[in-house]
Amino acid sequence: xxxxxxxxxxxxxxxxxxxxxxxxxxxxxxxxxxxxxxxxxxxxxxxxxxxxxxxxxxxxxxxxxxxxxxxxxxxxxxxxxxxxxxxxxxxxxxxxxxxxxxxxxxxxxxxxxxxxxxxxxxxxxxxxxxxxxxxxxxxxxxxxxxxxxxxxxxxxxxxxxxxxxxxxxxxxxxxxxxxxxxxxxxxxxxxxxxxxxxxxxxxxxxxxxxxxxxxxxxxxxxxxxxxxxxxxxxxxxxxxxxxxxxxxxxxxxxxxxxxxxxxxxxxxxxxxxxxxxxxxxxxxxxxxxxxxxxxxxxxxxxxxxxxxxxxxxxxxxxxxxxxxxxxxxxxxxxxxxxxxxxxxxxxxxxxxxxxxxxxxxxxxxxxxxxxxxxxxxxxxxxxxxxxxxxxxxxxxxxxxxxxx
Numbered sequence: 001x002x003x004x005x006x007x008x009x010x011x012x013x014x015x016x017x018x019x020x021x022x023x024x025x026x027x028x029x030x031x032x033x034x035x036x037x038x039x040x041x042x043x044x045x046x047x048x049x050x051x052x053x054x055x056x057x058x059x060x061x062x063x064x065x066x067x068x069x070x071x072x073x074x075x076x077x078x079x080x081x082x083x084x085x086x087x088x089x090x091x092x093x094x095x096x097x098x099x100x101x102x103x104x105x106x107x108x109x110x111x112x113x114x115x116x117x118x119x120x121x122x123x124x125x126x127x128x129x130x131x132x133x134x135x136x137x138x139x140x141x142x143x144x145x146x147x148x149x150x151x152x153x154x155x156x157x158x159x160x161x162x163x164x165x166x167x168x169x170x171x172x173x174x175x176x177x178x179x180x181x182x183x184x185x186x187x188x189x190x191x192x193x194x195x196x197x198x199x200x201x202x203x204x205x206x207x208x209x210x211x212x213x214x215x216x217x218x219x220x221x222x223x224x225x226x227x228x229x230x231x232x233x234x235x236x237x238x239x240x241x242x243x244x245x246x247x248x249x250x251x252x253x254x255x256x257x258x259x260x261x262x263x264x265x266x267x268x269x270x271x272x273x274x275x276x277x278x279x280x281x282x283x284x285x286x287x288x289x290x291x292x293x294x295x296x297x298x299x300x301x302x303x304x305x306x307x308x309x310x311x312x313x314x315x316x317x318x319x320x321x322x323x324x325x326x327x328x329x330x331x332x333x334x335x336x337x338x339x340x341x342x343x344x345x346x347x348x349x350x351x352x353x354x355x356x357x358x359x360x361x362x363x364x365x366x367x368x369x370x371x372x373x374x375x376x377x378x379x380x381x382x383x384x385x386x387x388x389x390x391x392x393x394x395x396x397x398x399x400x401x402x403x404x
Contacts, residue, residue: 029345051202053135066256103206122205141198168214302388
């Protein structure tokens with residue numbers, strides 16, 4: 001206790017420096033904890049399964065420019081070509097690519113009428129090969145049959161009689177018993193009925209930042225459109241081999257259109273979350289820089305303190321203080337400074353997190369993360385003060401006899 005009193009009085013003689021380091025520690029803890037929290041949130045989003053067999057899927061754009069182009073006949077020819085290619089498991093025409101950033105959304109409701117609320121859902125227009133092509137898991141109900149598929153000319157605004165929805169969408173429409181959704185009627189465009197005939201386990205929407213990203217629906221449409229997309233699923237390990245083969249085959253089969261943007265789902269995922277990765281790298285850099293600044297600040301304060309107290313340290317050594325006692329003096333002093341900063345930092349971290357939660361609808365911070373930040377900064381502080389403390393311990397007792 002006598003030692004603690006001595007350390008405390010020494011801190012009061014240099015309270016400005018100690019206070020600045022404490023504030024630096026508090027700022028570092030506040031930003032570190034919330035930066036890691038935001039990185040974890042992004043990492044969790046990036047690891048969500050899309051529901052697709054991503055490793056064996058690729059997609060391409062089919063852009064028609066010819067004036068006399070029979071879209072229905074040529075689409076059937078294209079799908080037949082794709083599905084008959086050696087190594088191709090299945091293929092479909094689709095209006096949007098999951099997690100690509102662009103797509104179509106509508107609202108579904110369980111009761112008709114303009115006054116009833118609807119639940120947003122991503123819409124994928126596909127045929128009866130979609131579940132096999134995308135690698136979806138049908139967990140209830142049944143797939144579309146070929147007779148369910150309708151042609152959708154440009155400008156058509158009505159919807160088919162059947163739909164297959166994701167489990168998340170079933171849970172949103174029927175929260176008490178999502179499995180009861182099979183056979184039920186959902187309403188689109190306020191009053192157009194659609195019977196739910198199937199539920200797939202998972203299918204993400206095109207927008208990875210949407211809070212309803214797991215809510216999707218398949219509708220049985222083939223589209224008559226000058227710009228459409230094909231998704232192709234290959235046998236495992238043959239995707240990269242087949243991509244140029246299929247691109248060439250489609251390009252040569254009809255000169256009235258252009259095949260472009262042949263892209264794997266892996267590339268689509270990477271592009272979709274490129275912003276998340278960039279932000280995580282920036283946040284990591286901020287944490288490292290702040291921690292280094294704090295560490296060097298502790299070193300500077302300790303060195304300054306030692307230089308001011310060189311004769312005092314020499315006197316203590318002359319009176320019998322061991323090297324370890326000198327080292328422990330500065331290490332305990334650092335613990336006291338760090339503790340004050342950590343108390344402020346914990347309050348700051350929680351306060352900033354409350355603001356983030358209220359502003360961006362994030363989940364509250366895990367207190368284990370705060371504890372991690374506290375321990376990390378205590379360790380950084382002790383490592384930073386180790387060299388100055390060791391230098392102080394090596395001051396000779398003869399220093400006490402020298403005139404300052």
